[in-house]
Amino acid sequence: MDWHLTILEVIDMRSFSNLWFWIALAVMWSTASHWVLGVPFDMVGRAARRGGQAQTDLEDMVRVNVNRLLLIGHEAGLWITAIGTFLLAGLGVSGFWFDVEFAQALFLLGLPMSLVGLLSLRTAHILAAQRLSGAPLRRRLARHRIAVQAIGMVSIFVTALWGMYQNMVVGPFPG
Numbered sequence: 001m002d003w004h005l006t007i008l009e010v011i012d013m014r015s016f017s018n019l020w021f022w023i024a025l026a027v028m029w030s031t032a033s034h035w036v037l038g039v040p041f042d043m044v045g046r047a048a049r050r051g052g053q054a055q056t057d058l059e060d061m062v063r064v065n066v067n068r069l070l071l072i073g074h075e076a077g078l079w080i081t082a083i084g085t086f087l088l089a090g091l092g093v094s095g096f097w098f099d100v101e102f103a104q105a106l107f108l109l110g111l112p113m114s115l116v117g118l119l120s121l122r123t124a125h126i127l128a129a130q131r132l133s134g135a136p137l138r139r140r141l142a143r144h145r146i147a148v149q150a151i152g153m154v155s156i157f158v159t160a161l162w163g164m165y166q167n168m169v170v171g172p173f174p175g
Contacts, residue, residue, distance in 0.1 A: 014101055015104070016167055025156065029156060032148055036148070043058045048138055059137065062127065062137065062141070088114065091106050101166060101170070104162070116148050116151055119148065123144045
C-alpha cells in the first residue's frame with residue numbers, strides 16, 4: 001500500500017479545496033481591514049470617543065506610518081512596482097494560461113492586495129499633503145477602511161466563485 005497516496009486522498013493538497021487556503025484568505029482580509037495604514041482601527045474609535053491623548057496618539061501613529069509609506073514609495077517604489085508586476089504577471093500566466101491551480105490561488109490573493117497597497121500609498125499622499133487631524137483625519141481613515149473592505153468583499157466573492165468552479169471542473173482527485 002502506498003502511504004503517500006493514502007495521505008493525499010485524505011488530505012486534499014489543491015488550493016481551492018484546501019481549508020487552509022480559505023483560512024488564510026479570511027485572515028488576510030481581516031488583518032487588512034483592521035490595520036488602516038498600519039494603524040489599528042480601534043485607535044480611531046478610541047480617539048473619537050475619548051479625544052485628548054487618544055487623539056494625539058492616533059495622529060502620531062498615522063504621521064509615523066504615513067512617513068514610512070511615503071519613504072518606502074520614494075526609495076523603492078519603482079522596484080516594488082516592477083517586481084510586483086513581474087510576479088503577478090507570472091502568476092497570472094502560470095495560473096490561467098497553463099492551468100496551475102496554486103498560481104491561480106496566489107494571483108487571487110496577490111492582485112487585490114496590490115490594489116490595497118496602491119490605495120494605501122494614495123491615502124498616505126493625501127494625508128501628507130492635507131495634514132489632517134481630528135475628525136477629518138478619522139473620516140479619511142474610515143473611508144480608506146471602507147474602500148479596503150469593498151476590495152476585500154469583491155476579492156472574496158471572485159475567489160469563491162473561481163474556487164467553486166475549479167472544484168466542480170477538476171473534481172476531487174485530479175487525474
